[in-house]
Amino acid sequence: MDDAELTALLAELADRYRVPGAQLVVHRSGRAVRAVVGETAVGSGRRVAPATVFPLSSLTKPFTAALAVTLAVEGDIDLDAPLAEQLPHAPAAPGITPRRLLSHTAGLAANPAEDDPYLDSLERWAARSARRFPLVAEPGSAFSYSNIGYLLTGRLVEQATGMSWAEAMEVMLLRPLGLPTGIGGPPGVLGHVVRRTDGRAVLAEHQPAPPAEAPAGDLALSAEGLAAFAGQFLHDARPGPLDPEAVAAMCRDPLDPDAAGPYGMADGWGLGWARYDGDGPESFGHDGTGDGTSCHLRFDPVGGTVVALTTNADTGQELWGALLAALRARGVKVADHLVTGPAGLGPSAPAPDTCLGRYVNGDLDYTVGRDGGGLWLGVGPHGRYAVECDAGLRFALRPRSGGPFVHRGRFLRAPGGPAADGQIRHLQVSGRVARRHDL
Incomplete structure (x- = not known):
């Protein structure tokens, strides 16, 4: 060449x-x-x-x-x-x-x-x-x-x-x-x-x-x-x-x-x-x-x-x-x-309710909720993304209005080791970890 x-x-x-x-x-x-x-x-x-x-x-x-x-x-x-x-x-x-x-x-x-x-x-x-x-x-x-x-x-x-x-x-x-x-x-x-x-x-x-x-x-x-x-x-x-x-x-x-x-x-x-x-x-x-x-x-x-x-x-x-x-x-x-798309995800599986809540990283503020449209993730005032999750609590995001997957992430019970109570304590998306705010 x-x-x-x-x-x-x-x-x-x-x-x-x-x-x-x-x-x-x-x-x-x-x-x-x-x-x-x-x-x-x-x-x-x-x-x-x-x-x-x-x-x-x-x-x-x-x-x-x-x-x-x-x-x-x-x-x-x-x-x-x-x-x-x-x-x-x-x-x-x-x-x-x-x-x-x-x-x-x-x-x-x-x-x-x-x-x-x-x-x-x-x-x-x-x-x-x-x-x-x-x-x-x-x-x-x-x-x-x-x-x-x-x-x-x-x-x-x-x-x-x-x-x-x-x-x-x-x-x-x-x-x-x-x-x-x-x-x-x-x-x-x-x-x-x-x-x-x-x-x-x-x-x-x-x-x-x-x-x-x-x-x-x-x-x-x-x-x-x-x-x-x-x-x-x-x-x-x-x-x-x-x-x-x-x-x-x-x-x-x-x-x-x-x-x-x-x-x-x-x-x-x-x-x-x-x-x-x-x-x-x-x-x-x-x-x-x-x-x-x-x-x-x-x-x-x-x-x-x-x-x-x-x-x-x-x-x-x-x-x-x-x-x-x-x-x-x-x-x-x-x-x-x-860095985008569903690569590496297993078959789709429902996320447990323990994933729902608010997660914070400095000024970054994430909210995970569920409604008739399924699991969603909100990023501050910038709207909501649909969340497709697998049994390992890894997920891909796509705009709720439709379109391709845009980011990947996962829920973490405890970075560095399992939490004794099994509680979800962190969210990691686009390489950034946010701590559960309501624990």
Whole structure:
């Protein structure tokens, strides 16, 4: 496969999913092929170039993890000591450690409060708000995806280096990799939402995140930049800014076998990297979706394959799935994990009444109820989803108005072990755990 064939494939998929612009890099057998198609914004006439940077959103997290693990290798951070012993104003639970922050197993809520007045700086936020939310699960007992954990990591980086998170990112990681500074500021592309009624891509409203949230989602890079970063984690990688010990630590899943893993998001999780087992060799990576953008990265460290995709439409997630299938047909394989649909569910079975109730994760508020239409799950003010459950209390959600399954989740009696009374204590959906509110 050469650049021309890859460009033709990407152009066909971008047209099918109405993605205005995209970049793709595939590294295999020591050779990279590249494709760039489309515009930075619909009708702008500005072509996407190989160096155009796309907002990475949550794909920023592996970069923040690499900073923290590098500092740990140098002795500036202790990954396994209580966070409260290393960072003033940190949550006091002794089980919260930097390693658990990076692997989303610290039991923290998913997001800071949207109206938090202290999100203008990491230092102010950590001092005033870091202890705001109660734990959603006991540290180490369950995977629960948490932006808050990465804000705390960013503040820990600042304290260890004496630099801002952005300065440390540029000096310690981006510059040594030869990557342009892509932190904050206006994005190189504009995001789009593809309307389901007529298939038109329209500009999405760009809502800049507060400065304190930068470590969880503020980087912007090209697909070339993503592939260069992933190249540090291949077994035949050339020497780079990441110590081999840091590389190994990031690709090691620290979750206890008896704990609740990242169901509905991945097959496992290291420090910053998700682990994927399905449809290919064991691979690692991360996804990032923002205001009308969708970026994806996978790498097989043993086989040396890297696939990096950037898009400026919310349908980039669908394009990604079709792309992986097309690449597999051409012999390029990395593993992935389906995040939508009923995959992995057994035969449908009625959920017990013990599942009904309210579940809370910080500002995320879920309600599970039953009516004439069957079991439903409500997400705050955003309406209700129909719930199809199996005997193992795993479920898939679909809009009550009809349409395809959109998310997967499960009810948990107790992360880390069975509850003595058999009571349902947690809900896990899209990798986020919510604690039963009425117990």
